Amino acid sequence: MANGKNGWPKEEMETEKRGSLSVLPSLYKDIQKIAYVWRRSLSDLIGEQLE
Template sequence: MSKLEERESRRKSIVGNMIESSSSEGSGSGMRGRPKEERELKKRISLSVQPSLYDDIQKIAYVQRKSVSEIICSLMEQYRNENQKDLEEYENVRSI
């Protein structure tokens, strides 16, 4: 067996041992990392806004120590709460 073949054989056995040990460790509990929380996942969306408006929102977010996403989310929740009647009307129209 040449030196190259010998090195390759040793490498394969080391990699094989690593794979076997990691699969046997993971099969014990079946879960790794943090447990899943029972909460609604966020949806990614894309918005088109004027650059000057976005710059101002970023400045406000910086001063308030919030992210732009947090500010937009709270504004959208406020808008939804203010327009609850429209949501109810939508549900009525949809059920017909």
């Protein structure tokens, strides 16, 4: 059975959970620069590293 507009079956979908992360301002700037150069979002970049 399809779920919504993308057609993925409900049991195969993984939903995202929100959380917060505190980092030093200098580290945040560095992460932003890396994400910009790699053309990725901060969320994608951090999530990939956590995996």
